[in-house]
Amino acid sequence: MTEPLDPARFVPLAAAAVALPLAPEDLNNVISSFALLARVAGPLMAFPIEEEIVAASIFSPDQGG
Amino acid sequence: MAPGRVEVLALAAAVRSGERGAREVVAETLAGIAARNGAINAFTAVTESRAYAEAARVDAARAAGRDPGPLAGVPFAVKNLYDIEGLATVAGSRIDQHRAPAARDAALVRRLNAAGAILVGALNMDEYAFGFSTENSHYGATRNPHDRLRIAGGSSGGSAAAVAASLVPLSLGSDTNGSIRVPAALCGVFGLKPTYGRLSRAGLRLFAASLDHGGPLARSAEDLALAYDALQGPDPEDPACATRPPEPASPLLSRGLDGLRIALAEGHFASQGTPEVFAAVERVATALGVSRRIELPAVAVARAAAMIITSVEGAELHLPDLIARAEEFDPMTRARFLAGALVPAAWYAHAQRFRRWYCRELTRLFRTVDVILAPATPYPAFPIGQSVFELDGAKLPAAGHLGVFAQPLSFAGLPVVAAPVAEPNPLPLGIQIVAAPWREDLVLRVAAAAQALGVLASPTPSWLSEKP
Numbered sequence: 001m002t003e004p005l006d007p008a009r010f011v012p013l014a015a016a017a018v019a020l021p022l023a024p025e026d027l028n029n030v031i032s033s034f035a036l037l038a039r040v041a042g043p044l045m046a047f048p049i050e051e052e053i054v055a056a057s058i059f060s061p062d063q064g065g
Numbered sequence: 066m067a068p069g070r071v072e073v074l075a076l077a078a079a080v081r082s083g084e085r086g087a088r089e090v091v092a093e094t095l096a097g098i099a100a101r102n103g104a105i106n107a108f109t110a111v112t113e114s115r116a117y118a119e120a121a122r123v124d125a126a127r128a129a130g131r132d133p134g135p136l137a138g139v140p141f142a143v144k145n146l147y148d149i150e151g152l153a154t155v156a157g158s159r160i161d162q163h164r165a166p167a168a169r170d171a172a173l174v175r176r177l178n179a180a181g182a183i184l185v186g187a188l189n190m191d192e193y194a195f196g197f198s199t200e201n202s203h204y205g206a207t208r209n210p211h212d213r214l215r216i217a218g219g220s221s222g223g224s225a226a227a228v229a230a231s232l233v234p235l236s237l238g239s240d241t242n243g244s245i246r247v248p249a250a251l252c253g254v255f256g257l258k259p260t261y262g263r264l265s266r267a268g269l270r271l272f273a274a275s276l277d278h279g280g281p282l283a284r285s286a287e288d289l290a291l292a293y294d295a296l297q298g299p300d301p302e303d304p305a306c307a308t309r310p311p312e313p314a315s316p317l318l319s320r321g322l323d324g325l326r327i328a329l330a331e332g333h334f335a336s337q338g339t340p341e342v343f344a345a346v347e348r349v350a351t352a353l354g355v356s357r358r359i360e361l362p363a364v365a366v367a368r369a370a371a372m373i374i375t376s377v378e379g380a381e382l383h384l385p386d387l388i389a390r391a392e393e394f395d396p397m398t399r400a401r402f403l404a405g406a407l408v409p410a411a412w413y414a415h416a417q418r419f420r421r422w423y424c425r426e427l428t429r430l431f432r433t434v435d436v437i438l439a440p441a442t443p444y445p446a447f448p449i450g451q452s453v454f455e456l457d458g459a460k461l462p463a464a465g466h467l468g469v470f471a472q473p474l475s476f477a478g479l480p481v482v483a484a485p486v487a488e489p490n491p492l493p494l495g496i497q498i499v500a501a502p503w504r505e506d507l508v509l510r511v512a513a514a515a516q517a518l519g520v521l522a523s524p525t526p527s528w529l530s531e532k533p
Contacts, residue, residue, distance in 0.1 A: 015403075018406070020384075020403065020406050026399060026403065029399070030400045030403045030404050030407075033401045034408075036372075036465075037372060037405075040369035040372055041408075043365065044416060045415055047366050049415070053422050054418065
């Protein structure tokens with residue numbers, strides 16, 4: 001499970017940490033966009049996947065079987 | 066050009082037989098673009114001199130008794146993320162206007178040319194393909210030919226609108242999360258998102274490489290199949306392109322529905338949309354004699370994973386520009402690209418592993434069913450500028466929610482035809498026809514059968530009958 005994440009705190013801190021400049025006029029929109037990703041990431045990260053299932057290095061849709 | 070017919074097939078036949086010259090077809094096409102493109106803003110470049118040069122080659126080949134190709138003289142245009150030799154590949158951006166002109170055409174452009182088709186221009190899109198509405202701040206919004214106050218859908222909005230308005234009978238788009246299928250549905254044309262890896266993306270400006278597909282749009286299942294057949298084949302220049310030999314679909318179109326197990330998707334695919342959308346899909350299912358219902362596993366999670374992968378890969382591709390010149394990005398995409406640059410790595414890795422799990426489950430599902438029907442979009446085209454769509458009391462991002470039914474299918478790389486459900490809807494609505502990987506033949510076959518039954522048809526915009 002992911003810990004609750006506050007996009008309004010996370011976005012400016014993470015942007016500063018990776019040296020990504022955020023213009024003041026963009027900040028609220030970036031926070032909103034990130035909040036949407038964080039919202040959908042919750043159920044995704046909570047979805048259990050067996051350790052043996054690895055990502056495809058070059059993805060092919062019939063590698064699933 | 067007579068709208069509503071198998072135009073690619075008919076035009077190629079006319080040029081191949083000598084009934085029409087390719088030069089004449091090009092002249093007529095360019096005149097149509099000059100007269101009608103202003104109303105919908107589909108084209109961002111017209112390649113007039115190149116088109117005449119290609120027409121001359123087709124006419125010369127025929128005159129010399131050589132085969133001018135299965136698409137002889139067929140005009141086509143491409144989303145402006147495809148490389149066109151001599152033009153900067155702008156991908157809907159202002160930033161890339163300053164890139165060096167492409168040294169050669171994208172692989173799929175070369176393949177259509179080799180089949181005798183004639184490139185007439187480049188088409189509008191959402192910046193870097195990150196959108197579902199083609200409301201591009203740099204090049205203007207592409208307007209829906211069926212109601213010019215409404216969006217065309219995106220991100221291949223120019224590709225769908227140009228075909229819907231009969232400016233060209235064939236176009237190429239790209240689809241990462243629905244960018245062929247959404248505009249095809251909203252503009253009332255047929256679009257094919259092939260299996261991931263089926264068609265080469267060499268020379269196509271990528272958005273999210275794990276999910277990007279190229280594919281054709283046209284006004285009938287037959288035309289779509291003919292173009293698709295010309296586009297197939299391995300290409301070592303795209304590492305994701307499969308090594309499978311071409312598997313032509315056109316010869317199989319007339320096989321009908323015999324022996325096919327078809328089901329209608331329920332659950333996720335039967336909610337979060339307006340009633341007219343589900344009624345349209347039901348009409349097609351009824352006409353095809355489909356009563357079975359089927360539920361796909363963890364579809365909402367699949368959509369979430371697609372969003373995470375798209376955001377991360379898209380942001381990484383553009384990171385230098387996001388750092389150096391974020392203000393030059395379209396305000397419609399800027400915040401989403403910036404947000405993608407901040408996504409924790411574990412979310413991305415988990416999304417990629419989930420994708421493998423999801424494909425395994427779908428592989429199992431496709432042992433019991435051949436073709437699945439689902440709506441293409443949750444609602445028809447909304448007015449340009451609308452940012453929120455209210456549905457069942459919830460306020461949704463109007464453009465973002467358009468991908469709700471498309472994203473979970475492209476995420477698995479499945480082949481899908483998006484096709485227009487025949488009237489009486491005032492605005493076009495589309496259905497997705499889905500099959501197991503590499504079974505483009507089945508989705509095109511079902512599309513052709515439903516078209517023959519009259520439940521799928523590409524409508525003609527009323528203003529096209531007016532004199533230009």
